[in-house]
Amino acid sequence: MSTTQSERLRELLEPLVTSQGLDLEEIDVASVGRRRVLRVVVDSDTGADLDRVADVSRALSAKLDETDAMGAGEYTLEVGTPGAERALTEHRHYVRALDRLVRFQLREGGELVARILGVDEEGLDLEVPGVKGRRPTTRRLAFPDVDKARVQVEFNRKNKNDDAVNADNAANAENEEEA
Template sequence: MSTTQSERLRELLEPLVTSQGLDLEEIAVDAVGRKRVLRVVVDSDTGADLDQIADVSRALSAKLDETDAMGEGEYTLEVGTPGAERLLQEHRHYVRALGRLVRFQLAEGGELVARIQQVDDDGVDLEVPGVKGRKATPRRLAFPDIARARVQVEFSRKDTKDMKEEEEA
């Protein structure tokens, strides 16, 4: 059974990322003209700050320089985080998106935009925003009912403190 370059890179780099207290979310090798770009996406439950990104980038660069994992040609290493509109694929992604507005593509068809309130092993508890002055309504989605989920960017998002104050009122 052959392994792809991305799988070999994951095996090589994941222990380094984990040792820095981060999760290796994604590895991609793309051709850009004559050069290649190795994109590594990392994250953690508390997010990753610039110092952590710099530290893991140096560690990955050193490891890649001492191996032939990227072959002989030139390449650029880019290390970053998933970004604002991250795709939710793993259980930990849903946990990290607590309180966030998410667009769900449903397995049965259709879509739903709702805020994640709780996550357990079987699915998510949601708050579906009310429309035209109506109150928000609760809804439960089991993981098998979710075909795809992506965090939505909110420019006027209420922070956790504001939401707690509303609940107490």
């Protein structure tokens, strides 16, 4: 039997979130002054847009209203998604972060920033960016070697298709000059 309020809430709410096609990632109950705040984080392989989050929020609110899971006091329900710099703690998180840049804290110390190229049951295939004009290298990282991992926000990331578009534009410019 569940002992903590968060565990009881997870047992109550997870089936409802799953029925909406989402994963229940996190539940947090915090005190803010005299009120309590229940934060629920949801996600899916295809993401959770605002409409899906609103739908699950209404469903969770109705379920909580019909039970005494939060007790008699007032509380605020906040439902959201993990955010851009999410921590990667489950296998599905790594799969969802495919092709993203991630900062890894390694178990034996040290840090690694690399792009996830592939994920399987044992670990990750990574592309480590080159330094000082050198080419990127690939590396295999086993899950047991990872202490923490967090997605990094990239503001200036070059799109994979940019190279192809630039090559096409250059070829078109050459053809126009020849004509």
